[in-house]
Amino acid sequence: MQPRRILEVPIPDGVDPKGDDLELLKAVFQALTALRVSQGRDWLAKVKELEGDGWTVRWGLTWRAEAKRGEEYEEATGKTLDEALNGVAQMVVAEYAGHVP
């Protein structure tokens, strides 16, 4: 396995991203890197195989949110950050609100 490589990207003068904006920049950069630079094109073959079977295949970037508390874990994805986080919140509420047989 190759050693982990880190690329530093200077932030333009006068721009001071914090919190969510930093996370957004990181996520976008990682996604673009993964899409453009990652090794292998096996997924293309998978797409062709699925299309050959009659599937219409679409793919794209999505938000993924997770909540962890000790051993408890919930995760959800969504087209927007709101959708992903709402998904997690809904499942936490539904799962832990209290249920008896």
Place this chain on the structure above:
Amino acid sequence: MDSAVAPPAVAAFRDVYRAELDAIRAAGLCKDERFIHDPQGAEIEVEFPAGAAPKKVLNLCANNYLGLSSHPRVVAAAHAGLEKRGYGMSSVRFICGTQDIHRQLERRLSEFLGTEETILFSSCLDANAGVFEALFGEKDVLIADRLVHASIVDGMRLCKAMTDTYKHSDMGHLEEKLLEHADKRFRVVITDGVFSMDGDLAKLDEIVTLAQKHGALTFVDDSHATGFIGKTGRGTPEHFGVHGRIDLVTTTFGKALGGASGGCVSGRKELVDMCRQRARPYLFSNTLASVIVSGTLEVLDLVSETTERRDHLEENTLFWRKGLTEAGFDIKAGASPIVPVMLYDARLAQDVARDLFAEGVYVVGFFFPVVAKGQARIRTQLSAAHTREHLERALAAFVEVGKKHDILGKTKAEMLARCGL
């Protein structure tokens, strides 16, 4: 199996699960089972702790609402079914697992519930686990009350539809959600008929009105109501005057309707027909055993012949609620035979349940995570099998134990203060 020669992977997983089990026990959350030595009933012989001599106790924690679990006619019908249709079918329904009585039970249930069509499942948990995924997809949204049964939560997880929740029985919040999801193909409002934690009833009349106003579907799990809620025991839809107007009803045969096992989805024909084609627990799990089908058919005859049992259950519920309230217990208000006695503290709930057992009354304490934090309680459940003498005896035991723990007439704050909280 000799653990000394177990391979490392086995030792590793044993370590992980032993540590988890130890943690569960240390936290006081272990669910120890108690062994009953006779048929289910108002009085049962219970071996607890394991190895102790069985002790006869009053049973106030079964879902045996109508007292039919060991009714002679139900037992006889089950025996007859066993003789005539055999023990097992060794098949799913659509291969070679459908007997005439399966279809007969589905028709009887549709008549009883006032629906167009019914499909049987091995349990109501299976029905809830299978129904949503079979019917709804990514264009739809499932909007559930936040206190629905755990099996509905599981079913929603298995479905590709968007999920959302509304605050417990909050109709304003439900309407907000219906408006928020107005762009969806189908919006499905999901609720229990009777909520198992507090014993309160869903506001089905208002839910149906809202659903119709917004063009949404309605789904009700009526497991804690079928057979005894409503003037003729048809469940919460009958109680609220919306019998036959719910799109999908699920219910169990494992509670009031004989208490063995099995459940169903009942409702609009096309929806039920689609479940028959697509519901995975139905397609990939064995048919409901013929002996249970036979017993449940007899139960439906019994509850259709007379309302005597459900009327007696109602009388018992009123007597029990009045008795506990007058004695100074803090109970959840309502009309269902689920009567939670609020103790708020987990340790107190366990201590009171233990002392009641010593006094000859079998109840169970519920606490987090089974109920919400700070809401520990003893859930008492009435049965038509209880006589007035049973309930008077149980009430006397509750008062005795209540005095011992100094909880009679106490508020939540006073009870928690007694526990040093």
